[in-house]
């Protein structure tokens with residue numbers, strides 16, 4: 001779906017001369033916009049993709065380093081969300097019949113089936129999923145760093161009821177033991 005949208009997020013699977021073949025990509029705010037994602041206001045992420053040949057396909061290592069710009073859940077102002085993490089995948093060529101039986105993981109890596117004729121691998125969906133899933137459901141400025149004008153009338157202040165509800169035991173205080 002994304003070939004016309006983010007052609008730069010493709011790595012060739014054939015004709016590679018060195019392994020691992022490492023490619024650098026940059027992911028900007030336009031990337032999330034193209035996915036119709038409005039929660040990420042902007043992005044400045046450096047992506048390192050290393051492709052290593054294996055007997056039955058490729059090992060793909062991704063490393064993300066940079067920041068996303070999100071909206072703070074407390075004061076609704078923009079905030080930087082720094083990130084640095086890695087993800088590993090196993091790319092496997094398989095016939096249609098084999099694809100039905102393919103395992104979901106191998107050595108802790110998610111298996112991505114490849115078409116036997118694929119000459120490129122499009123990273124767009126993987127990159128989107130990894131970055132989007134790295135965002136916690138609740139993201140706020142560090143305590144005391146919110147815009148004071150925006151939080152003046154909020155009850156969701158550090159130590160307030162909003163914070164209490166984030167802990168898994170928040171409901172316990174209402175239990176009669």
Ligand SMILES: [Zn+2]
Pocket residue numbers: 072073074075076077079140141145146147
């Ligand atoms: Zn804030």
